[in-house]
Amino acid sequence: MDLQTFCQELPKLELHAHLNGSLSRSTMTFIKRFLALTGMADESDVFLDEFQVGPSDTKNLSDCFQVFDIAHKLTITKETLTMATALTLREFERDGCCYIELRSTPRQTAHLTISEYIETVVQSMKSARERGLICCFIISINRNSSKEDADVIVDHAIEYHTKYPDIVVGVELSGNPAVGMFQDFVPALDKARKAGLKITLHCGEICNTQEVIEMINFKPERIGHGIYIHPKFGGNDTTWDLLRNSRIPVEICLTSNVNTKSTPDFNSHHFKEFYNANIPVVLCTDDKGVFSTSLSQEYHICGETYGIEQSKLARLSLKACNYIFAEDVRKILTEKILNFINKNEL
Numbered sequence: 153m154d155l156q157t158f159c160q161e162l163p164k165l166e167l168h169a170h171l172n173g174s175l176s177r178s179t180m181t182f183i184k185r186f187l188a189l190t191g192m193a194d195e196s197d198v199f200l201d202e203f204q205v206g207p208s209d210t211k212n213l214s215d216c217f218q219v220f221d222i223a224h225k226l227t228i229t230k231e232t233l234t235m236a237t238a239l240t241l242r243e244f245e246r247d248g249c250c251y252i253e254l255r256s257t258p259r260q261t262a263h264l265t266i267s268e269y270i271e272t273v274v275q276s277m278k279s280a281r282e283r284g285l286i287c288c289f290i291i292s293i294n295r296n297s298s299k300e301d302a303d304v305i306v307d308h309a310i311e312y313h314t315k316y317p318d319i320v321v322g323v324e325l326s327g328n329p330a331v332g333m334f335q336d337f338v339p340a341l342d343k344a345r346k347a348g349l350k351i352t353l354h355c356g357e358i359c360n361t362q363e364v365i366e367m368i369n370f371k372p373e374r375i376g377h378g379i380y381i382h383p384k385f386g387g388n389d390t391t392w393d394l395l396r397n398s399r400i401p402v403e404i405c406l407t408s409n410v411n412t413k414s415t416p417d418f419n420s421h422h423f424k425e426f427y428n429a430n431i432p433v434v435l436c437t438d439d440k441g442v443f444s445t446s447l448s449q450e451y452h453i454c455g456e457t458y459g460i461e462q463s464k465l466a467r468l469s470l471k472a473c474n475y476i477f478a479e480d481v482r483k484i485l486t487e488k489i490l491n492f493i494n495k496n497e498l
C-alpha cells in the first residue's frame with residue numbers, strides 16, 4: 153500500500169485538537185453564511201483568509217493566538233457551535249480517526265453561557281457517539297485567564313464530568329505560553345484531578361525550563377508539544393532526565409510546531425530524539441484548520457521525514473490507546489488497530 157493510502161486507512165487516535173483551531177475552511181464558510189442569513193453577525197467582519205498559518209508565513213507563535221479570534225466570531229450561538237463540533241468530528245472521522253478527544257475553552261458569548269457552551273459541545277458529541285464515533289471532551293483553561301476564571305472553568309468541568317463521565321474526561325492548560333504562570337493554575341488543576349478528571353498541559357512550547365520542571369513534577373497524564381525539553385532543543389539535562397524518568401506521554405504536533413516557527417523544519421523536529429529515546433509519543437494535529445493539516449498527513453510526514461515504516465506507524469497508533477483519557481474504550485480501540493495490523497500483515 154502506498155504511504156498516503158496507508159496513513160488514511162490506518163485507524164488513528166486524535167488526542168490533541170483544539171476545536172476552534174480545527175475548523176476547516178468549508179466549515180467556517182458554512183457557519184459564516186448561516187450567521188449572515190440569520191442576521192446574527194455581519195459577514196464582512198470575518199476574514200477567513202487570515203485564519204490559515206502556513207510554513208512560510210511571517211506569523212510566529214505569539215501572532216498565531218490572534219487568528220483564533222476569527223473562529224471565535226463564528227462559534228457564538230448554540231447552532232453554530234453545534235455545527236462547528238459536528239462538522240469537525242466528521243472531518244476527523246473521514247480522515248480515518250476512530251477516537252477523538254476534542255478540547256475547547258468554554259467561553260461566555262452574547263448568546264451562550266459557559267454552561268451552555270459545554271452542554272452544546274457535549275450534546276454534539278453524544279450525537280456523534282450514537283452513530284458510532286467515539287469522542288470525548290477535554291475542557292481547556294486559557295493561561296491568559298485569572299486564577300478566579302480558571303476556578304470557574306474547573307467547577308464547570310467537574311459538574312459536567314459528574315453529569316457526563318464518558319464524555320467530559322479531562323482538563324488541559326493552553327493559550328499563549330508567553331503569558332501567565334503555571335503555578336497560578338495548580339490549585340484549579342489539583343481540584344480537577346481530585347474530582348477524577350485527567351490532566352494534560354501544553355509544556356515547553358517556548359523556552360522556560362523552570363516551568364517545564366514544575367509541570368513534569370505535577371505529573372499530568374500527558375503533556376503537549378514538549379519542544380524545549382531535550383538539551384539539543386533548548387532544554388537541559390534536568391528537564392530531559394525528568395521527562396524520561398516520568399514516562400509521561402507527549403502529544404507531538406509536527407506541522408503546528410513548524411508553522412509557528414517553534415521548530416525550523418520537520419528534519420530538525422524533536423520527534424526523532426523522543427522516538428529513539430523510547431519516550432511515549434502520540435501524533436496529533438493541534439489546530440488542523442489553522443495549520444491546514446489532518447491526522448493522516450501528520451502520520452505521512454512522520455513516515456516520510458523520519459523513515460518510520462508502515463508497521464512502526466501502525467504501532468504508534470496502537471500505543472496511543474494506552475494514553476487515552478476514556479479508559480473504558482481502550483480495549484475496543486486496541487482490538488480495532490490490531491485487526492488492521494493483522495489484516496495487512498504489518
Ligand SMILES: CNc1ncnc2c1ncn2[C@@H]1O[C@H](COP(=O)(O)O)[C@@H](O)[C@H]1O
Pocket residue numbers: 170171172173216217220255256257258292294326327328329354357408412438439
Ligand atoms: C499553536 N499552539 C497552541 N499553543 C497553546 N494553545 C493553543 C495552541 N493552539 C490553540 N491553542 C488554544 O486553543 C484555543 C482555540 O481553541 P478553543 O477556543 O479552545 O476551542 C486558542 O485560543 C488557544 O487558547
Ligand SMILES: [Zn+2]
Pocket residue numbers: 168170326354376438
Ligand atoms: Zn495545542
